[in-house]
Amino acid sequence: MYTLGIIGGMGSLATAQYFExxxxxxxxKNDHEHINTVILNHATLPDRTSCILENRGERFLQAIKPDFEVMNKIGVKAIALPCNTSHYYYDEFKKYTDIPVINMIEKTIETISQRNFTKACVFATEGTLSAKVYEKYAEQYNIELVSLSSEERAKVMEIIYSIKATNHIEEASFNELIARHCDKDTVGIIACTELSLIPILKENKAYTIDALDVLVRESIRYHNN
Structure with a gap:
């Protein structure tokens, strides 16, 4: 009955944006042609970045495992997690279910390769960057990852957690970072679902790819198959 299971709450606003x-x-063409979807908004899941940086991944995994069990009982066709940082644990997720778990990270890198970019700059949480969540797939597709400075990484974290805490969006600051690093050779990966809430200027759009949009595309693909 249900095609898609969404394990969300990381954060809640980002989950709402993904569903929208x-x-x-x-x-x-009508209500009945939309995707039958189950949204499990587990807002109290431990912070992914903290768990990675403090080597407390088991705490996060113990908390999220029951969510996969819920999806198993419902019998969805595919599971989506609209959170880049959580994909650090992707291999563990696959142990919890036989249902396909959409790999937002790999599909994003694959899309970059198809668009013929040779370099990418990842705008993400410190957890995603420190854990090298994107590196594994970038190497497979021969995509060179361009690093942000420590100050820029701190600024991105400030922007992300400001959205989580207050819904305050720093549009100018984020677009300035994109303009600084992205061009016809280097694509910017919007690799945090909070950053997906920020409007991207027209002149920057051609040089960015939003992992959340990739997740949406892959979710629809499961519905159509």
Whole structure:
């Protein structure tokens, strides 16, 4: 009955944004042609970045494992997690279910390769960057990752957690970072679902790819198959 299971709450606003994009992107002519979806908004999941940096991954995994068990009982066709940092634990997730778990990270890198970019700059949480979540797949597709400075990484974290805490969006600051690092050769990966909430200037759009949009596309693909 249900095609898609969403394990969300990382954060809640980002999950809402993902679902909104999913609905708007689905080629439905009426209500009945939209995707039957279960959203499990587990807002109290431990912070992913803290768990990675403090080597407390088991705490996060113990908390999220029951969510996969819920999806197993419901019997969805695919599971989506609209959180880049959580994909550090992707291999563990696959142990919890036989249901396909959409790999947002790999599909994003694959899309970059298809668009013929040779370099990418990852805008993400410190957890995603420190854990090298994107590096594994970038190497497979021969994509060179361009590093942010420590000051820039700190600024991105400030922007992300400001959205989480107060819904305050620093549009100018983020677009300035994109303009500084991205061009016809280097694509900027919007690799945190909070950053997906920030409007991207027209002149920057051609040089960015939003991992959340990739997740939406792959979610619809499961619906159509």
């Amino acid at each position: 994009r999913l609905v708007l992107s689905t080629p439905a």
